[in-house]
Amino acid sequence: MLFNAFSNPNLGKWIIPGTGILWFSGCFFLFRFYGLEVEEAFTDAFFFALLFALGIWVLDMVFSLFSPKGRNLWLIFLVPVTLSFLSVFAHRFFMTWWMEDQEEYLEFLHHTTYVRLAFLALSEQMIAFLALVVSKLERQEELNKREAQMLQLSKDAELAQLRQQLQPHFLFNSLNSINALVIKQPQKAREMVLLLSDFLRGTIRKDTKSWISLEEEMNYLKMYLEIERVRFGHRLDVEFSIDERTEKLKIPQLLIQPLVENAIKHGLYGVTGEVKIKIECEKEGNYLLLKVENPFDAQSSSQEGTGFGLNSVERRLYLLFGRKDLLATSSEENVFQVQLKIPQYQ
Structure with missing residues (x-):
């Protein structure tokens, strides 16, 4: 539609009458x-403004049904000029009949015919051109909104897929561990099944919640660590250092668990002694700062893998915040550290 504003029922109630009133005034x-009497000036201005408003209404109707594009843009100039020509000469014919006994007025009317035509045509062309510009801007804005909605839907779908991948990934690893314990340590296998059931019941029930408090996230993390302790016993030592100010800060659900799972994999697999994993949380400006630290053996074959944990967390952070600087890794003297920065906008 060319005249989107005029065709809008709410705006059309006052735009066309408003322009007619301004033109009349x-x-x-x-x-x-220029010396016309009040009655002559009022009558002339009234019918001239009426035809002007009628011309705008016709432009609205015509271009609402047909929006000129490309080679048809010349209609933006031809239609207003044609309407102006018809309006001016219809006005002249009517006023000549209405004021047939007013010679001075008729002389004034005849002398101003072409001036009226020029002003009316120029005004209606400007209105048509402005309406075309507004229409294109509105269509572009609508297109941008649709693209933004499609992009958001795509992001939401990918985030949902990543969240759904987290549990199967962890579940498969747990089932493999249970399988290894069934024959040698059936009691531990049973204990692990019960813990796994509790963990999945808690996380699946809140799967639709994309953001939770750090306190809730830590509760899920501790449930997960109880499952891992069934496998590794005293060898798995996890040290928490949580700033009290961070407990109510928000975090994407199950964001830390894949990092801790990654730390356990690279810290305990292939190692026979006790391994300490450190988890630190603190507030730094408008960020929640998370650190997961674990020892590792650079020569161990356990370092090979798909890298799902780090990659999934990095991708989730990018989809949520559009930034790639929120996850950083470092290694020094056989100690591997992952650092997360979660923006807090509240």
């Missing part, structure tokens, strides 16, 4: 300035 005072 301008013409009336102009005619009075």
Whole structure:
């Protein structure tokens, strides 16, 4: 639609009548300035403004049904000029009949015919051109909104897929461990099944919640660590250092668990002694700062893998915040550290 504003029922109630009133006022005072009597100026201005408003209404109707594009843009100039020509000469014919006994007025009317035509045509062309520009801007804005909605839907779908991948990934690892314990340590296998059931019941029930408090996230993490302790016993030592100010800060659900799972994999697999994993949380400006630290053996074959944990967390952070600087890794003297920065906008 070309005249989106005029075709809008709410705006159309006052735009066309409003322009007619402004045109009438301008013409009336102009005619009075050039010496017409009040009655003559009022009558002339009234019918001239009526035809002007009618021309705008016709433009609205025409271009609402047909929006000129490409080679048809010349219609933006031809249609207003044609309407102006018809309006001016219809006005001249009517006023000549209405004021047939007013010689001075008729002379004034005849002398101003082409001036009226020029002003009316220029005004209606400007209105048509402005309406075309507004229409294109509105269509572009609508297109941008649709693209943003599609992009958001795509992001939401990918985030949902990543969250759904987290549990199967962890579940498969747990089932493999249970399988290894069934024959040698059936009691531990049973204990692990019960813990796994509790963990999945808690996380699946809140799967639709994308953000939770750090306190809730830590509760899920501790449930997960109880499962891992069934496998590794005293060898798995996890040290928490949580700033009390961070407990109510928000974090994407199950964001830390894949990092801790990654730390356990690279810290305990292939190692026979006790291994300490450190988890630190603190507030730094408008960020929740998380650190997961574990020892590792650079020569161990356990370092090989798909890298799902780090990659999934990095991708989730990018989809949520559009930034790639929120996850950083470092290794020094056989100690591997992952650092997360979660923006807090509240």
